Amino acid sequence: MRFSSIFTALALFAGVLIPSLAAAETRPVIVASTTQIADFARQVAGDRIVVKSILAPGADPHTYQPTPADVAMVLAADLCLENGLHLEGKDWMATLARDAGKPLVTATTGMQPLTLGEGDDSIADPHAWFSPRNAAVYVNNIARAIIGRDAANRAEYEARARLYLQQLRVLDAWIREQVDRIPVQRRILVTTHDAFNYFCREYRFNEGNGFLSIAPVGWSTGAEVGGGMTPERRRKVVESIKASGAPAIFVETSINPKQIRQIAEDTGVRIGGELYSDSMGTAGSAGETYIGMMRENVLLIVSALK
Structure with missing residues (x-):
């Protein structure tokens, strides 16, 4: 239809x-x-x-x-x-x-x-x-x-x-200050899907991947171009995680965590926590606003990687 x-x-x-x-x-x-x-x-x-x-x-x-x-x-x-x-x-x-x-x-x-x-x-x-x-x-x-x-x-x-x-502007300056606490070689951000490219580019994560996301699932989980996890993409991501020495990888609030948890098992890397990605948090949560979700994401990323 x-x-x-x-x-x-x-x-x-x-x-x-x-x-x-x-x-x-x-x-x-x-x-x-x-x-x-x-x-x-x-x-x-x-x-x-x-x-x-x-x-x-x-x-x-x-x-x-x-x-x-x-x-x-x-x-x-x-x-x-x-x-x-x-x-x-x-x-x-x-x-x-x-x-x-x-x-x-x-x-x-x-x-x-x-x-x-x-x-x-x-x-x-x-x-x-x-x-x-x-x-x-x-x-x-x-x-x-x-x-x-x-x-x-x-x-x-x-x-x-x-x-x-x-x-x-204050949020941006604060994020840079927080990210500076992570040693450069440990600024490796692996998430479920390609939601964090702008974040990685802005704050210099994933240098070995051109400062773009490392993620097993494309930007969409639907039928659009770039969507879904293929065996080849999964293999490359597993290899990238192992080669990068990522201290932790992250699940997302808007994506089923099953795939990334399986990859964590395959690579022996721990789950660093759950990040807000395509939507904010519920009413009353720390991530219920844009500034709140960005703040909580950064605190979680820094804690897991530094």
Whole structure:
């Protein structure tokens, strides 16, 4: 079945939910595809706008399938936000917004992405938020979109954005300070899938791998280019881990840990802990915000590798 047909069916099923949603909320509504983008939007919007995330903590955007509740949420939105670069497998957020007739902003617009693969199999790496400098691009794009729809409160949105951008600069400096505690030869970051390329490039992990991720699974666990673990990729990763002398390898909150745990057994390397990757933590957890997830990831990485 075509994705648009699925959307139509979901919309019909969800129709009864829409009136109650609209009646319950009088403020403008922004619907973001991921938890990180929703957090960026909240930092700019404050209490003037309701911000909702389609993805829940721990969900994988690459393989996510929209639900009737998601359709209702988008139909009640004033503005939709996506990561883009095909993070949302098969571009499900763009499809939801288009079919609902809602404006869509791609938060990575204007960014120069890293490229994975070679030749016809090359793709743009969508996990750009793992560099706080890139996160600033997300925030600026989101701020412009919000101001474009509510120019009367421009000064307020700009003030919030400036404060948060300053916090991102502090976060970046703090990460560099923490990473400096890890001896250069031990800055080897092995995770389940290729989510940490921007982090590795920014903070100089995996020198022997061109400062890119070492991961058994590609950037997507779906059917897109680069997805899935092949026997050849697994063999190369096992060899890379053994050759690198990695002190530890890491599982991720949004990916089944079975494969990386098996690789840990095969290589004799311990599991260093669980990192937030494609989504943030649950409400009340230390990683429930972007700055929180980055902070907790760095503390865990430094503790395991230094």
